[in-house]
Amino acid sequence: MNTPTPSFPLNAWYAAAYDVDVGRALLPRTVCKQKMVLHRTAAGQIAALEDACWQRLVPLSMGRLEGDEVVCGYHGLVYNAQGRCTQMPSQETLNPSACVRAFPVVERHRLAWVWPGDPARADPALIPDMHWNDDPAWAGDGKMIRVHCDYRLVVDNLMDLTHETFVHGCSIGKRAVAEAPFVATHGERSATVTRWMDNIDAPPFWAGQIRHARGYTGKVDRWQIIRFDAQCTVNIDVGVAEAGGGAVPRGDDPGDRSRGVNGYVLNTITPETDRTCLYFWAFARNYCLGEQRLTHELREGVAGIFREDELVLEAQQRAMDEHPDREFHNLNIDAGALWARRLIDAMVARERPATPVIPIRRAA
Numbered sequence: 098m099n100t101p102t103p104s105f106p107l108n109a110w111y112a113a114a115y116d117v118d119v120g121r122a123l124l125p126r127t128v129c130k131q132k133m134v135l136h137r138t139a140a141g142q143i144a145a146l147e148d149a150c151w152q153r154l155v156p157l158s159m160g161r162l163e164g165d166e167v168v169c170g171y172h173g174l175v176y177n178a179q180g181r182c183t184q185m186p187s188q189e190t191l192n193p194s195a196c197v198r199a200f201p202v203v204e205r206h207r208l209a210w211v212w213p214g215d216p217a218r219a220d221p222a223l224i225p226d227m228h229w230n231d232d233p234a235w236a237g238d239g240k241m242i243r244v245h246c247d248y249r250l251v252v253d254n255l256m257d258l259t260h261e262t263f264v265h266g267c268s269i270g271k272r273a274v275a276e277a278p279f280v281a282t283h284g285e286r287s288a289t290v291t292r293w294m295d296n297i298d299a300p301p302f303w304a305g306q307i308r309h310a311r312g313y314t315g316k317v318d319r320w321q322i323i324r325f326d327a328q329c330t331v332n333i334d335v336g337v338a339e340a341g342g343g344a345v346p347r348g349d350d351p352g353d354r355s356r357g358v359n360g361y362v363l364n365t366i367t368p369e370t371d372r373t374c375l376y377f378w379a380f381a382r383n384y385c386l387g388e389q390r391l392t393h394e395l396r397e398g399v400a401g402i403f404r405e406d407e408l409v410l411e412a413q414q415r416a417m418d419e420h421p422d423r424e425f426h427n428l429n430i431d432a433g434a435l436w437a438r439r440l441i442d443a444m445v446a447r448e449r450p451a452t453p454v455i456p457i458r459r460a461a
């Protein structure tokens with residue numbers, strides 16, 4: 098029987114939660130079909146244990162936290178942050194095999210990253226760069242949403258912002274996005290789509306930002322530089338600047354954006370199952386840093402925009418499930434998404450067990 102090809106690699110860092118959501122309580126999460134339970138120790142470290150008790154598999158997340166230990170809510174087995182059982186009811190000798198899996202966890206850029214694959218390969222250097230989330234030169238905030246679709250549909254959505262014109266016409270969408278040319282490039286672990294729109298009317302969202310931050314109301318040069326980093330992070334450098342003010346890069350000159358407003362849309366997507374994912378996003382800006390009210394307004398505004406995406410993506414997943422025999426058709430605008438998918442597929446393929454070679458016998 099053929100085993101269906103998994104859609105995600107296990108040997109990768111995945112965001113499991115925003116830092117503020119992991120505290121002195123048990124937080125259940127599913128990452129790549131693996132159930133885990135997270136908590137923060139008194140010393141502030143995050144632990145992630147398999148969410149199934151060694152004795153009878155009851156989810157540990159139904160139990161309670163006592164000090165830095167998790168107590169199963171069924172018969173009271175106690176586990177430390179490394180997953181080792183430290184107490185059993187009615188017996189003094191502990192069975193040495195009594196432990197649950199502890200997943201590698203690293204807290205970075207305001208997110209708790211877990212590694213569901215081989216712990217020996219969990220190199221923190223592979224965590225995607227999302228430093229804008231906690232860099233003092235940037236201000237912003239974000240949210241997590243659960244989307245009922247294959248996580249790769251979210252990647253497709255972010256890699257092609259042509260959809261802004263049609264899905265987000267009331268806020269960031271403008272015909273210029275769908276009409277502007279773009280350049281798609283790729284490396285071994287990344288793919289980039291760059292689009293500049295020179296001398297255009299700013300869409301309502303950006304018109305409001307540059308007016309508020311710089312008092313400017315004229316035409317703008319607008320950019321969108323989308324970067325996918327394997328496994329499933331998409332950071333988008335976005336903004337507008339005074340038209341003709343030097344923001345557009347020319348040759349070796351990277352351009353001067355000082356007469357503009359710059360934001361980063363930071364996205365990382367974690368597959369829960371083949372049909373659901375956790376989508377962590379944030380919007381960080383480099384202007385009006387001290388305005389907490391603006392941070393709040395932007396977060397809520399972006400949440401509304403992403404709600405529009407969520408409706409489309411979930412409808413797309415339903416349609417795919419209704420027509421499992423139908424294939425996608427690709428256009429020029431899908432170049433970035435195709436590169437992202439190739440990089441994901443390559444990571445998945447590297448984890449597939451090698452097909453055993455069956456020796457061919459010569460006829461006697």
Ligand code: FES
Pocket residue numbers: 150151152153154155169170171172173174
């Ligand atoms: S199932 Fe956990 S202690 Fe019995």
Ligand SMILES: [Fe+2]
Pocket residue numbers: 254260261264265402403406
């Ligand atoms: Fe969108």
